[in-house]
Amino acid sequence: MGKSELLLSLSLLGLVTAHPVQAVESALTRQVRQVQPAQSTNLSEAVRETNGRVSGAVIRETAPPRLQELEQPATTVEEWLAQSIVQVTGVQLNSADDGLEIILETSGNLAPVTPTVVGNALIADIPDAVLALPDADDYQAANPAAGIALVSATNLPNNRVRVAITGTEVPPTAAIRTDAEAFVLSVTPGTATADTADDAIQVIVTGEQEEGYNPSEATTGTRIEAPLRDLPLAIQVIPEQVIEDQRVVRFNELANTVPGVEPQIGYGGISSTGFLIRGFSTEFESFRDGFRDFGFISPRDVANVERVEFLRGPASVLYGGGFSFSGAVNTVTKRPLPEPRYQVEGIVGSYDFYRSTLDFTGPLNDDATVLYRLNVAYENADSFRDFNRNESILVAPVISWDSNTGTRLTVGLEYQDYKYAYDRGLPPIEASFDVPISRTIIEPDFNDAEFDSVRLFYDFEHEFSDQWRIRNGLNVLSVQGGIEEVSLGNFDTILEPDGRTLTRSSNRTDESQFNIAMQTELIGEFQTGSIEHNLLFGVELARYRFAYDFFSAPIDPIDFFDPDYGIEPGEFEPNFNEEYGSDNVGIYLQDLIYLTPNLILLAGGRFDWSDTIYRDRNTNTINNEQSETNFAPRLGLVYQPTDTTSLYFNWSNSFNPEVFSRSRTGEAFEPQRGEQFEVGIKQDITDDLSTTLALYHLSRQNVLTTDPEDANFSVQTGEQVSRGVEFDVTGEILPGWNIIASYAYTDAFVSEDNSIPEGDRLVGVPRNSASLWTTYEIQSGSLEGLGFGLGLVYVDEREALLPNTGLTLPSYFRTDASIFYRRDRYRFAINIKNLFDTEYYNSQGYFIVPGAPLTILGSVAVEF
Incomplete structure (x- = not known):
């Protein structure tokens, strides 16, 4: 079948739809905002100088024609060829005496069009055409000529290409001519007048934008x-x-x-x-x-x-x-998009791993004021760990409404049912590094856990004017479930005198949590003289509740080196039943202040009232109630000596009055507090590649850590300190070559304590860690869309317990890799995790958890 016949068949089946409209197209069809004219000829500077002042004006396309109004599709190859779509294969910008010449390289004749003006943008929608650039889905050029802020070309639905030329202050004018191989726009920048300057608008790109590996x-x-x-x-x-x-x-x-x-x-x-x-x-x-x-x-x-x-x-x-x-x-989380998009993906991998997802989005009415998005995921997998498996389903619908007058409402739900084997890992002993990583102390018929999680939320926003808007949001989370598990029976002497036997206990729980929070925020932009302010004022009301009933039963010990499974637990009896939580009221104020174009101050603080409660559900008595007030300030300063360099400093405080748990002996804990000093530098190496270097000193008082005598409880130490250096590089080095690289030096230790030796390193924290993830995708030629990925992860040795007892998690170096192929609406990939089958471990409270060995995942995604 020829290409034309294939396209015809797909179009008749309704399988060929347009890509999502991005960048300036999103702005022009969804949100155009009025501002004062920017004085800078640089678009990014103009956006910052105007500080994003917006109105609620929204410009939308007209409703699509009815079915009977559509021209009937071709029914033969000859008819299709007569109606063939012209491809735009390149975009060139040439300087001209009176402005700019934009040349669209084409595979055939394009119909002449009459441009329209939207604010300070000149729009040319070209029918029967598709943008088919060799190395990008769309085209953008910022500040190509004096008086021109942006030139863009994007695909629109129904085989149309939009060319938008945005003037710095007023819309330009253009003359159009066409021939067999080109479509030429001769653009002349407009001239600002007093009247037009007052009416000038700034186009703000909103919605889902693809910034690759380096979001700005x-x-x-x-x-x-x-x-x-x-x-x-x-x-x-x-x-x-x-x-x-x-x-x-x-x-x-x-x-x-x-x-x-x-x-x-x-x-x-x-x-x-x-x-x-x-x-x-x-x-x-x-x-x-x-x-x-x-x-x-x-x-x-x-x-x-x-x-x-x-x-x-x-x-x-x-x-x-x-x-x-x-x-x-x-x-x-994902939000609805105005352009229809439907994606289905399937993943198959090692250890009987099966996963499928779908992501559907688009409008629910003709004028696209009501949008929807639906995400669904199902997973069923075994594990490299003995008797371990999981099964999960997620359903997450979201609906949004835009009044076109500055009022927007989004409502959503997330439901997840998760079944898994409750497996805490290996005991904290040197022998755990000598047994297979699949070894477990759980029982195959008594290690089940299941939790149902439901999240409901809404987000409401209204714009009063170009500079002021209000937001109100509500979030409700409810989780119900329970576990059956076998765990260690003696946390003091783990192995019996024979050096092989582990004592065990079994537990059964019923657990729940219910959390509700509402936030109301007023966001405004204003000036005091030459100083620009971005003000945030917010109020948050929240309630958090957690409850659990524990039942325990005896179970026979097990030989750690030669286990014999199939043992049943004894009779269960109530152990402890508790409920804890807090009611919170918070008021916060923040101002991001542009003192000068290159000197920025961030100042803010939050005042909280918190009432915490702890109740014994066995006796239905409240054992502890506390009321706390706390204030957390923050100050930060940014100095930008150049357009690509930012030097910064910050000082901030933190607190935690909501210490829900109690000590093993029943005492209430004091509120925890923290303080940090940080300096750093941010550098834009190119427009698409940036780096950050940070140095910090962070201290915490009244810290909770795992009780070494019983992992189900915590202890409170005096002070702990972390200080270190962090460095990262993110973005695109060359077209198609992406990178994320990082390094961290972390010196985290106990600085003051009555029982833990000063200088003991904190649990699970490597002194040195580094990572690299990089991909390269071929941009043209017969192998276009073929890509490769490489990942490297290094983690230094870490302490397994606090106080440190000499048990150390060894350092490791892990390698990941991938190969993928993107073509049209398809993506195929093979991801290899832990390529060289490196053995490594993490910690979970009192336990040691082996990392996954060599794992291969194959995936196929289709967008239609």
């Missing part, structure tokens, strides 16, 4: 959209492309590419949302779309993840009390 903005550090180079914070964004290229299927794998961050193994060996950041644990607490998320007993799927933002440094100033002493990890 993030919201986690400030809760507002701001360029990363303008923030005195160390933030790294892991975008969807990296998640796809690395074939991340477990959330904690994301730690591999972020300096100073190590993964934490969750409840019973699951992939948790917890990390070690700059030496300190986040205690399985993270954030999801800006709300606190607790993924300790239930994991989080990556199927509906748009990107993950890692803030390294205290986050209490915006997120309140919690375990964000050393950083915050915020997951930004």
